[in-house]
Amino acid sequence: xxxxxxxRAIISFLIFVVLHYTLRPLLGWxxxxxxxxxxxxxxxVRVRPSSAAVIGFILGLISDSLAPDALGAGALxxxxxxxxxSYLKAVFFADNLVLNAFFFFLGxxxxxxxxxxxxxxxxxxxxxxxxxxxxxxxAAVTAAVGVLLLFIMRPLLEPTPA
Amino acid sequence: MARAIRSNTRLDLIVLSTCVVLALVARALPNTMRDPVATTxxxxxxxxxxxxxxxxxxxxxSLLAADAKxxxxxxxxxxxxxxxxxxxxxxxxxKIIGLGSRIRWGFVPAEALHGRGIRDETxxxxxxxxxxxxxxxxxxxxxxxxxxxxxxxxxxxSHAMLWTHPDxxxxxxxxxGTAFGIAQAHLTGATGGYLIELRGVPFRATLKPGxxxxxxxxxxxxxxxxxxxxxxxxIKTSEGWARTYLLRPAVNPADVYSVMILRRERLAKGxxxxxxxxxxxxxxxxxxxxxxxxxxxxxxxAEAAARRAVIDxxxxxxxxxxxxxxxxxxxxxxxxxxxxRRPPPPDTTPRDxxxxxxxxxxxxxxxxxxxxxx
Numbered sequence: 001x002x003x004x005x006x007x008r009a010i011i012s013f014l015i016f017v018v019l020h021y022t023l024r025p026l027l028g029w030x031x032x033x034x035x036x037x038x039x040x041x042x043x044x045v046r047v048r049p050s051s052a053a054v055i056g057f058i059l060g061l062i063s064d065s066l067a068p069d070a071l072g073a074g075a076l077x078x079x080x081x082x083x084x085x086s087y088l089k090a091v092f093f094a095d096n097l098v099l100n101a102f103f104f105f106l107g108x109x110x111x112x113x114x115x116x117x118x119x120x121x122x123x124x125x126x127x128x129x130x131x132x133x134x135x136x137x138x139a140a141v142t143a144a145v146g147v148l149l150l151f152i153m154r155p156l157l158e159p160t161p162a
Numbered sequence: 163m164a165r166a167i168r169s170n171t172r173l174d175l176i177v178l179s180t181c182v183v184l185a186l187v188a189r190a191l192p193n194t195m196r197d198p199v200a201t202t203x204x205x206x207x208x209x210x211x212x213x214x215x216x217x218x219x220x221x222x223x224s225l226l227a228a229d230a231k232x233x234x235x236x237x238x239x240x241x242x243x244x245x246x247x248x249x250x251x252x253x254x255x256x257k258i259i260g261l262g263s264r265i266r267w268g269f270v271p272a273e274a275l276h277g278r279g280i281r282d283e284t285x286x287x288x289x290x291x292x293x294x295x296x297x298x299x300x301x302x303x304x305x306x307x308x309x310x311x312x313x314x315x316x317x318x319x320s321h322a323m324l325w326t327h328p329d330x331x332x333x334x335x336x337x338x339g340t341a342f343g344i345a346q347a348h349l350t351g352a353t354g355g356y357l358i359e360l361r362g363v364p365f366r367a368t369l370k371p372g373x374x375x376x377x378x379x380x381x382x383x384x385x386x387x388x389x390x391x392x393x394x395x396x397i398k399t400s401e402g403w404a405r406t407y408l409l410r411p412a413v414n415p416a417d418v419y420s421v422m423i424l425r426r427e428r429l430a431k432g433x434x435x436x437x438x439x440x441x442x443x444x445x446x447x448x449x450x451x452x453x454x455x456x457x458x459x460x461x462x463x464a465e466a467a468a469r470r471a472v473i474d475x476x477x478x479x480x481x482x483x484x485x486x487x488x489x490x491x492x493x494x495x496x497x498x499x500x501x502x503r504r505p506p507p508p509d510t511t512p513r514d515x516x517x518x519x520x521x522x523x524x525x526x527x528x529x530x531x532x533x534x535x536x
Contacts, residue, residue, distance in 0.1 A: 021211045025218040026225075048170070050177035057181040061188070065208055066215070068200035072189025079181040083174070118189060 008156050009046055013039045016149075017059075031137035033145040036063055037108045040078055041146075042157070044085035056082025070119040077114035081107050097147050104146040108139035251419075257305030258420045264436045268428025270294045272302075272320075274309075274418050283356075284327040284347075286310065286415065290423060291318045299383050301424045307389030307412030307437070308332065308377060309421055320423070324415045325390075326356045334360055334390045335378040341367035342378055345390050348408060358391045358409040361399075369393045369407055379432065385424070387434040 016039035024032050036059050044052035059082075060075030067074075085107055112135035116122060122130055150157065191199070204212050262269065272290035290296050292315050302309040302322045310330065314321035323330055326347045334345040341363050348359035360375060369375075373393040379386025391409030399406045424433075 017211070018214065021215040022218045025215050026222050028222050048174060050174040053174070053178045053181045057185060060185065061203070062208060062211070064188070065200040065203040066212065068197050069193075071191065071196045071200055072185045072187070075188060076182060076185035079178065079185055083178050087174075 009043065012153055012156050013043050015153075016042065029141070031134050031141055033142045034108050034111070034138065035145075036078070037081065037111055037142060038104060038146045038149065040082050041085050041104060041107050044082045045089040047086060049083045049086040052082035052086035053079050056080070069121065070115070073115050073118035076118050077111045080114055081111045084110070097150070100150060101143040101147045105136075105139045105143040108142040109135055112138065254305070254420055258422070261303075261305045261422060261436070265422070265424075265428070265433065268425045268431070270296055270423040270425065272296075272421055272423055274322075274421050276416070276419075283415070284324050284330075286322050286324055286418075288312070288320045288322050288421065288423065289318075291316045291320050293317050294423075295425050296320050296423050297426055300426065301384050301388070301429070302421050303388055303424065304413050304418050304421050307391070308384070309413050309415065309418055311383060312423060325358065325411065325413070326415055332384050332390060333378040333380040334375045336367075336369060337374055337376055337387075341369055342380075343404075343407070345375065345409065356411065356415075357394070358411050359397065360390075360393075360407040360409055361401075361404070363405040363407060365403060365405055367405070369396075369405075371395060375407075375409055376437070382429075385429050385431075385433045387432065387437060389437050 016035045020035035020039070024035060040052075040056050040059055043055050047055070056078035057075050060073075060078035061071075063078075064071045064074040085103070113131055116127060116130055116135070188196075188199070258271065262271065270290045272288040272294075275287040275289065277285075277287070288296070288302065296312060296315055298312055298315055300312040300320075302311060308325060310322045310324040310327070312320045313323045325332070325345075328347065330347060332345045333342070335342045343360040343363040345358050345360050348357045349355075350357055360369075363369070371393050375390045375393065377384040377386060377388040377390060389412040391411045394408045394410050397406050397408050
């Protein structure tokens, strides 16, 4: 990735982070979209797995700092998702919107599974309900929004021809 | 090549392991250590993001509360709209209660039910009938004064002719008894507004604008002392032997909703003094307003004089001429020119020795009746 591409990727990453802390609380949905996961996935496919793990860890700590009871759970989940996304980027990140949507959906769902298990705040039926109902819904919303944003931000995210 | 790939993979795994271990350590921290770490992060590099989130939350709360606020605002507006009519109704009821306490006995309170027909501006239905003691030709009054007279009576309701009716007449007079006449409705042009005209006032009796006219008590229907209206102006008619005055009615029938019907036995006792206190209170209020105005005017004059004196003194201190032609200080300092006296011209006109007409004392040829004031 050349310098221009890196700058554009960083700008896109920051836009997603800002959207996470502005649009998401403004909408306040029960199954919210997760712009941090989208930012992580978009960054992870452009860097090495170790870098993706570090980015995930930092993003996870950022999200955990606003919910101190779960400190570490988000970092663990995002580290795993970032590393996995970077590792599997060759498999998934073809120029196919449906595949990208599935990639976003899977990333968010895996994040939620690790997060809620690591957080240990919900148990039993509630945990099952969360992981099998609300998390997939949230993952679907995240995937839809991710695809929409990919479409909108295509000029910013497309690699520059050499 | 293969060794480099293996090395990179090992590095990736080491970094992953480190991050995972750090995350687990953070997860395992006790609450006493977890909170300071999170707080430090929130207060340092995460502060802008926290601020953004707070503002978004507030925006969401505002959006959610907007409907509730709007409905509350609508309710308040509705209440405010009702408040005006309620205040008016309260005022009317208070006046009715006050009138009732002054009349004391011999009256029937009733609601005036206005129709919306063509003749309904001259008649009204009252919510009291013979069962309540109402009889034909019972006077109908309001706190402000005369309303009309009952012309048909049913057991539970009655029909009243308002003073706007073409057949309505009432004998009226000035409160001091110097002027009498017959009051009747006066239609003011095509707009349909009603005034009252007082006809047949003796030519020698003059009424000033603003003078109160009350019922005289002659005729047996109306007791003496009920306000009919106030004089607006004299109008010219073909009758040369009497004056006709235009009155502003004391009561606008369209605004009357609560009235009192006087019973026959109350008429014999009269209603003198019932409206007197109201008139006295109005007069006292007018006197207070007038005296307040004059006090304010004299205070303003004194303040203006003081200011002018200060300006004059400053001008004098600066050596410049005082301002204006009415400079009292300049007049004091500057020497007055000595007037040149001229001898008066000789008076050549003969002096008129006949007495002037206006110096002759006038005598009122109308004998003063007992109880009349001039």
